[in-house]
Amino acid sequence: MENFNFYSPTEFVFGKGRAAETGSFVKKYGGTKVLIHYGGGSAVKSGLIGAVKKSLDEAGIAYCELGGVQPNPRDTLVYKGIDLCRSEGVDFILAVGGGSVIDSSKAIAAGVCYDGDFWDFFTGIAEVKNALPLAVVLTIAAAGSEGSRSCVITKEDGMLKRGIGYEILRSKFSIMDPALTQTLPAYQTACGCTDIMAHVFERYFTNTKEVEITDRLCEAVLLTMVKEAPRVIADPDNYDARANIMWAGMVAHNNIVGVGRQQDWNSHGLEHELSGLYDVAHGAGLAVIMPSWMQYVYKHNVLRFCQMATRVFGCQMNFENPEATAVEGIQRFRSFLHGIGMPINFAELGAKEEDIPALVEKLGIGDGKLGGFMELDKNDVTEIYRIAAHASL
Amino acid sequence: MENFNFYSPTEFVFGKGRAAETGSFVKKYGGTKVLIHYGGGSAVKSGLIGAVKKSLDEAGIAYCELGGVQPNPRDTLVYKGIDLCRSEGVDFILAVGGGSVIDSSKAIAAGVCYDGDFWDFFTGIAEVKNALPLAVVLTIAAAGSEGSRSCVITKEDGMLKRGIGYEILRSKFSIMDPALTQTLPAYQTACGCTDIMAHVFERYFTNTKEVEITDRLCEAVLLTMVKEAPRVIADPDNYDARANIMWAGMVAHNNIVGVGRQQDWNSHGLEHELSGLYDVAHGAGLAVIMPSWMQYVYKHNVLRFCQMATRVFGCQMNFENPEATAVEGIQRFRSFLHGIGMPINFAELGAKEEDIPALVEKLGIGDGKLGGFMELDKNDVTEIYRIAAHASL
Numbered sequence: 119m120e121n122f123n124f125y126s127p128t129e130f131v132f133g134k135g136r137a138a139e140t141g142s143f144v145k146k147y148g149g150t151k152v153l154i155h156y157g158g159g160s161a162v163k164s165g166l167i168g169a170v171k172k173s174l175d176e177a178g179i180a181y182c183e184l185g186g187v188q189p190n191p192r193d194t195l196v197y198k199g200i201d202l203c204r205s206e207g208v209d210f211i212l213a214v215g216g217g218s219v220i221d222s223s224k225a226i227a228a229g230v231c232y233d234g235d236f237w238d239f240f241t242g243i244a245e246v247k248n249a250l251p252l253a254v255v256l257t258i259a260a261a262g263s264e265g266s267r268s269c270v271i272t273k274e275d276g277m278l279k280r281g282i283g284y285e286i287l288r289s290k291f292s293i294m295d296p297a298l299t300q301t302l303p304a305y306q307t308a309c310g311c312t313d314i315m316a317h318v319f320e321r322y323f324t325n326t327k328e329v330e331i332t333d334r335l336c337e338a339v340l341l342t343m344v345k346e347a348p349r350v351i352a353d354p355d356n357y358d359a360r361a362n363i364m365w366a367g368m369v370a371h372n373n374i375v376g377v378g379r380q381q382d383w384n385s386h387g388l389e390h391e392l393s394g395l396y397d398v399a400h401g402a403g404l405a406v407i408m409p410s411w412m413q414y415v416y417k418h419n420v421l422r423f424c425q426m427a428t429r430v431f432g433c434q435m436n437f438e439n440p441e442a443t444a445v446e447g448i449q450r451f452r453s454f455l456h457g458i459g460m461p462i463n464f465a466e467l468g469a470k471e472e473d474i475p476a477l478v479e480k481l482g483i484g485d486g487k488l489g490g491f492m493e494l495d496k497n498d499v500t501e502i503y504r505i506a507a508h509a510s511l
Numbered sequence: 512m513e514n515f516n517f518y519s520p521t522e523f524v525f526g527k528g529r530a531a532e533t534g535s536f537v538k539k540y541g542g543t544k545v546l547i548h549y550g551g552g553s554a555v556k557s558g559l560i561g562a563v564k565k566s567l568d569e570a571g572i573a574y575c576e577l578g579g580v581q582p583n584p585r586d587t588l589v590y591k592g593i594d595l596c597r598s599e600g601v602d603f604i605l606a607v608g609g610g611s612v613i614d615s616s617k618a619i620a621a622g623v624c625y626d627g628d629f630w631d632f633f634t635g636i637a638e639v640k641n642a643l644p645l646a647v648v649l650t651i652a653a654a655g656s657e658g659s660r661s662c663v664i665t666k667e668d669g670m671l672k673r674g675i676g677y678e679i680l681r682s683k684f685s686i687m688d689p690a691l692t693q694t695l696p697a698y699q700t701a702c703g704c705t706d707i708m709a710h711v712f713e714r715y716f717t718n719t720k721e722v723e724i725t726d727r728l729c730e731a732v733l734l735t736m737v738k739e740a741p742r743v744i745a746d747p748d749n750y751d752a753r754a755n756i757m758w759a760g761m762v763a764h765n766n767i768v769g770v771g772r773q774q775d776w777n778s779h780g781l782e783h784e785l786s787g788l789y790d791v792a793h794g795a796g797l798a799v800i801m802p803s804w805m806q807y808v809y810k811h812n813v814l815r816f817c818q819m820a821t822r823v824f825g826c827q828m829n830f831e832n833p834e835a836t837a838v839e840g841i842q843r844f845r846s847f848l849h850g851i852g853m854p855i856n857f858a859e860l861g862a863k864e865e866d867i868p869a870l871v872e873k874l875g876i877g878d879g880k881l882g883g884f885m886e887l888d889k890n891d892v893t894e895i896y897r898i899a900a901h902a903s904l
Contacts, residue, residue: 119689119754121526126519132770133514296512328751330738331759334731342724358721361512365771366724374767377525378758 119329119378126372128265129291132365134357136293137255140170140212141177147251147290149210152181153203155223156214157188161257166298170214170255182206187215190272190279190393190400191222193237199226200236203250211252213289217261217270217313217400220254224269224287227252240271240280246287254292258299259364260310260401262317262371264292272394278480279394281386294368296360304351308458309401311347311363315340316404317370320386323415323422323491326379333425335375340430342366344454351458382490385411388499391477396469405460406467409452410506416444418492423447453511464507471507474500512722512771519765521658522684525758527750529686530648533563533605534570540644540683542603545574546596548616549607550581554650559691563607563648575599580608583665583672583786583793584615586630592619593629596643604645606682610654610663610706610793613647617662617680620645633664633673639680647685652692652757653703653794655710655764657685665787671873672787674779687761689753697744701851702794704740704756708733709797710763713779716808716815716884719772726818728768733823735759737847744851775883778804781892784870789862798853799860802845803899809837811885816840846904857900864900867893 213223229236231248238244270281389403427433427447606616622629624641631637663674782796820826820840
């Protein structure tokens with residue numbers, strides 16, 4: 119096991135009706151003037167924004183608001199948010215939404231405290247040293263951003279998608295009411311479930327030996343998703359299934375399932391270019407990329423894929439032909455994703471094979487390699503995109 | 512799933528050689544005058560206390576010290592610690608040791624900030640509202656107190672063992688170096704492993720339905736212990752096995768494996784009277800009590816015990832006779848504990864059957880019942896102690 123630090127100081131406030139406590143928690147964490155940041159109109163129409171405002175009013179906390187966050191949140195709105203926070207004297211950011219809203223909020227929180235262009239953080243020119251405190255009222259189980267240190271923003275000029283991670287960007291408190299996710303369309307729910315599983319797999323495939331506790335915790339989240347995701351697609355109002363998925367989404371990404379070892383994250387890298395270019399949902403892109411990545415890399419450690427196949431997808435180990443078990447596990451994962459309504463190849467996603475050179479180019483690997491479970495050069499990623507283009511059940 | 516809050520703000524600093532960073536972390540968390548609190552001479556002899564002092568010196572942090580914490584830490588030393596902190600102007604407690612030292616430190620941290628008798632917290636007369644910040648350098652994987660809100664102290668007058676839990680008692684940072692545990696005697700190592708598994712089982716046996724994620728996380732820790740505990744007994748210098756166990760011990764008790772549902776804790780209650788009366792190791796007491804508790808209560812939910820038997824102990828499910836599977840799982844747990852060198856009945860523990868009425872009396876149930884997975888009255892706990900007195904493989 120490698121040395122590590124683990125720090126997840128967010129207070130999670132989980133369960134039905136908890137959004138009514140927003141005001142008292144903002145007060146507890148010192149906010150006096152809040153920016154309520156959200157996405158489209160659904161949070162307004164559902165009455166959630168109204169409930170949050172009521173709760174802030176009751177706690178005597180002032181606020182302003184900024185809606186309009188899109189999936190794959192844009193730098194353009196982040197600039198607007200930073201300006202608004204400065205002109206209004208905001209000292210606390212409240213993200214009401216999913217991963218995109220939270221990430222936009224994190225970028226605003228960091229940008230307000232920085233004199234230069236906040237995009238500097240994403241190009242590596244500057245580091246995040248200060249940020250306004252932020253908190254979350256979560257409306258979709260997916261990104262895990264409510265408990266994570268990460269933040270992904272898309273630069274509209276060129277649709278360049280880039281991510282950062284800082285402890286200071288962790289949410290002070292995150293209100294997680296599974297009932298708020300019951301009205302989500304099935305497709306979005308399934309995208310979220312895929313993202314959650316992907317966050318675990320990025321940590322599961324490692325070259326570090328002997329980290330049994332982290333392996334088992336990974337498998338715990340994956341087994342939960344294998345049980346609960348199809349159930350919630352079949353029965354969208356199932357509160358318990360929603361609750362298990364929502365909590366699994368946090369556990370999948372606050373890094374408790376990743377400590378003590380090297381991680382991968384190449385599927386996320388390859389997917390970012392897809393959703394950057396076509397503006398498709400991140401989870402849908404992952405459903406196409408991740409099993410294809412697995413198909414390409416499994417020979418790097420066949421028995422590790424057998425572990426996934428047997429422990430997570432219930433395959434019988436073929437001791438005479440371990441490779442068959444590894445492949446069966448990958449195929450079961452793809453079938454599972456297809457079963458909850460996810461695309462499994464470029465055509466179903468709306469991507470085009472002829473764009474592969476452009477996708478590879480945007481990854482910016484040059485003559486180098488992407489690090490991770492298996493190092494990938496330009497030819498490797500081209501081949502993975504090709505597998506993704508043609509994948510079938 | 513039930514509503515819950517989850518808050519685990521401790522910064523975990525895990526791995527080889529990390530104790531050298533103690534000083535810089537104390538500084539980060541605002542300590543200027545530290546009480547170094549520890550147990551017997553082993554922490555001094557091993558050079559750990561010296562290394563910690565060196566690290567504090569390098570960070571320019573003043574300190575005083577108080578050793579002598581015993582297993583089942585006593586109120587008498589807590590009073591001494593409180594006096595010392597007040598006279599020396601201590602503003603930060605550093606526990607260098609295991610669960611007993613950490614719990615003694617927590618009691619001191621709370622007691623310093625309270626005008627009355629600190630034992631008031633344990634009798635319910637007063638609540639802990641303030642506490643000095645505290646941190647941990649861990650030397651044994653067992654109690655999980657390095658990441659938990661709980662604190663158990665024994666009143667020497669009458670050997671009365673009582674526990675409390677407050678968020679404010681969580682450690683600011685906990686340095687966890689598995690290498691520090693490599694010199695532990697096998698018996699203490701095994702006691703720690705038993706305690707870790709017991710912390711999970713107390714949360715695993717619940718009447719709340721449909722909390723798959725918490726079930727699976729419980730099983731992740733238990734499966735890790737089933738693999739690693741015998742390995743570390745056979746090969747005490749195995750760093751990776753030590754590391755997995757040490758991290759499992761934290762995960763087992765910061766409550767991530769307990770959220771969203773009712774918990775039990777009756778085995779801990781019954782054990783506290785045993786180790787209070789005979790001053791035996793807490794883990795050894797649990798090894799005797801917990802399988803006996805399981806044997807008495809399993810009919811309350813046979814299939815839940817089948818889940819443990821099949822998922823954790825690898826039993827084949829007997830679909831024609833589920834009770835046989837439940838009983839087999841319990842018996843495998845007992846055999847497992849015996850295999851790592853734990854006592855399984857009163858004789859092996861050094862307890863006496865004729866003391867059962869006294870043990871029951873000290874529990875203070877009166878005509879009431881202990882709540883939990885299955886409610887227990889006086890007759891129930893008498894029967895559990897009797898099973899524990901006579902248990903065999």
